Amino acid sequence: MSVLRPLDKLPSLNTATILLVGTEDALLQQLADSMLKEDCASELKVHLAKSLPLPSSVNRPRIDLIVFVVNLHSKYSLQNTEESLHHVDASFFLGKVCFLATGAGRESHCSIHRHTVVRLAHSYQSPLLYCDLEVEGFRATMAQRLVRMLQICAGHVPGVSALNLLSLLRSSEGPSLEDM
Amino acid sequence: MDETVAEFIKRTILKITMNELITILKAWDFLSESQLQTINFRQRKESVVQHLVRLCEEKHASLNDAALLDIIYTQFHQQQKVWDVFQMSKGPGEDVDLFDIKQFKNSFKKILQRALKNVTVSFRETKENAVWIRIAWGTQYTKPNQYKPTYVVYYSQTPYAFMSSSRLRRHAPLLGQALTVASKHHQIVKMDLRSRYLDSLKAIVFKQYQTFETHNSTTPLQERNLGLDINMDSRIIHENIVEKERVQQITQETFGDYPQPQLEFAQYKLETKFKSDLNRSILAEREEPLRCLIKFSSPHLLEALKSLAPADPQKEAKGNYTHSKLFRRIMKLVHSKDRVESIVLLLQELAYLVSQLYKIIF
Numbered sequence: 001m002s003v004l005r006p007l008d009k010l011p012s013l014n015t016a017t018i019l020l021v022g023t024e025d026a027l028l029q030q031l032a033d034s035m036l037k038e039d040c041a042s043e044l045k046v047h048l049a050k051s052l053p054l055p056s057s058v059n060r061p062r063i064d065l066i067v068f069v070v071n072l073h074s075k076y077s078l079q080n081t082e083e084s085l086h087h088v089d090a091s092f093f094l095g096k097v098c099f100l101a102t103g104a105g106r107e108s109h110c111s112i113h114r115h116t117v118v119r120l121a122h123s124y125q126s127p128l129l130y131c132d133l134e135v136e137g138f139r140a141t142m143a144q145r146l147v148r149m150l151q152i153c154a155g156h157v158p159g160v161s162a163l164n165l166l167s168l169l170r171s172s173e174g175p176s177l178e179d180m
Numbered sequence: 181m182d183e184t185v186a187e188f189i190k191r192t193i194l195k196i197t198m199n200e201l202i203t204i205l206k207a208w209d210f211l212s213e214s215q216l217q218t219i220n221f222r223q224r225k226e227s228v229v230q231h232l233v234r235l236c237e238e239k240h241a242s243l244n245d246a247a248l249l250d251i252i253y254t255q256f257h258q259q260q261k262v263w264d265v266f267q268m269s270k271g272p273g274e275d276v277d278l279f280d281i282k283q284f285k286n287s288f289k290k291i292l293q294r295a296l297k298n299v300t301v302s303f304r305e306t307k308e309n310a311v312w313i314r315i316a317w318g319t320q321y322t323k324p325n326q327y328k329p330t331y332v333v334y335y336s337q338t339p340y341a342f343m344s345s346s347r348l349r350r351h352a353p354l355l356g357q358a359l360t361v362a363s364k365h366h367q368i369v370k371m372d373l374r375s376r377y378l379d380s381l382k383a384i385v386f387k388q389y390q391t392f393e394t395h396n397s398t399t400p401l402q403e404r405n406l407g408l409d410i411n412m413d414s415r416i417i418h419e420n421i422v423e424k425e426r427v428q429q430i431t432q433e434t435f436g437d438y439p440q441p442q443l444e445f446a447q448y449k450l451e452t453k454f455k456s457d458l459n460r461s462i463l464a465e466r467e468e469p470l471r472c473l474i475k476f477s478s479p480h481l482l483e484a485l486k487s488l489a490p491a492d493p494q495k496e497a498k499g500n501y502t503h504s505k506l507f508r509r510i511m512k513l514v515h516s517k518d519r520v521e522s523i524v525l526l527l528q529e530l531a532y533l534v535s536q537l538y539k540i541i542f
Contacts, residue, residue: 019419029416032416036415036416043415045415045417046415046416047416047417047418047419048416048417048418049418049419050419050420050423055419055422055423
């Protein structure tokens with residue numbers, strides 16, 4: 001069973017790689033396009049995958065940030081994410097993993113409750129972002145955010161590390177005790 | 181000319197859009213070339229219609245001519261009606277007779293008129309051995325209602341007929357009987373296919389898939405990536421590209437390149453009993469068989485099946501009925517070019533899977 005480890009490869013010069021994991025191929029593709037439109041000093045590479053583990057390939061660069069895209073309209077999406085999480089090494093969760101929940105805007109189509117995803121993100125100690133990836137404007141903003149996060153995780157921003165960012169992003173109140 | 185006929189012609193012509201008007205009038209062939217040329221088609225529609233009705237009056241248009249115009253309009257706008265498919269069969273030991281169109285028409289008309297005094301029956305033959313029949317229904321005491329007719333398209337060389345399902349309930353048995361007797365068959369059975377698209381129903385029923393092939397079928401696979409964008413940024417890397425290509429290849433091989441016949445609705449019944457080995461499940465102890473009715477409806481059923489994206493094949497190892505397993509089975513069945521039977525088999529499979537689901541739940 002291959003597990004993704006954060007530091008098992010050497011970084012390439014000025015390159016930052018992000019891995020987007022999710023079942024909705026079209027959304028991932030659109031997000032990737034939006035991210036690549038951003039101005040960025042480092043060279044960006046975006047990998048798209050349906051689930052983990054990834055098919056083995058020697059040429060893959062070091063992954064700096066993993067974003068799990070969960071579609072709140074589909075239970076299958078959540079199940080896929082939960083199973084993929086098993087294939088990620090624990091040291092990745094020190095700031096290099098992030099959850100992105102999409103589809104919260106259309107409440108009537110949501111089959112996953114918001115709290116489920118909140119609990120998932122909390123149990124993996126990783127930030128949870130909400131974005132309706134179908135809307136162009138929100139997607140562009142989220143792409144910007146992800147690019148900045150990626151730069152930090154790749155170590156291209158002096159003075160800030162992934163772990164610093166994680167503690168900054170940690171919201172002061174986790175899910176309350178009644179919800180747990 | 182009767183006022184009702186004039187009104188009927190006027191309403192029919194009003195339904196036709198200006199760009200189709202000339203084509204339809206030419207197909208109708210009731211008004212001559214010279215008469216058509218006297219009309220200025222650039223006027224407002226009401227004036228054109230009035231002029232046309234006047235010309236028809238001068239030529240003493242009958243109810244039959246008006247009905248013919250209605251048939252032609254429907255032939256141009258087949259999608260406005262929902263078509264059911266009926267299959268006729270001969271009794272055992274009966275020979276195949278030569279089809280005599282005249283005899284068929286007379287016989288059909290006679291049967292209907294004997295049963296209901298007031299019916300208007302009109303016929304129009306087309307090139308592909310099809311007879312379009314229009315029936316306007318009345319009762320013993322009222323004249324036929326020309327605005328709610330039923331259409332039947334009968335392909336004389338085949339045992340199939342398509343009926344438009346407007347107001348069919350009451351007159352269906354009579355219509356079926358008339359059709360069966362007139363075409364010298366023994367019985368008629370309604371098939372489980374219904375759609376707005378007559379061409380698609382024909383393609384499925386007559387197994388004419390070739391009519392749907394386009395010219396692009398000779399271009400190689402790589403150029404026709406259905407989902408993958410060739411112009412995509414080289415900085416985006418799809419991890420599952422091998423899997424995706426395999427899926428596309430399977431889809432390609434099975435469904436082919438051409439657009440699928442547009443099937444909208446299919447319904448299948450399942451009756452099954454359960455057997456269990458170890459755990460005495462509730463279902464196995466049932467005396468009555470489990471009955472299931474599975475209805476498939478979609479704006480375009482076969483395209484929807486085609487776009488069933490398979491999940492990770494590794495998940496199959498867990499033995500769940502995930503998307504991928506279903507997809508595989510669909511591929512296996514639809515791959516056999518025998519469409520109608522394989523669709524039946526497919527849906528039986530699906531019904532079986534649903535029954536399996538019941539097992540898991542209980």
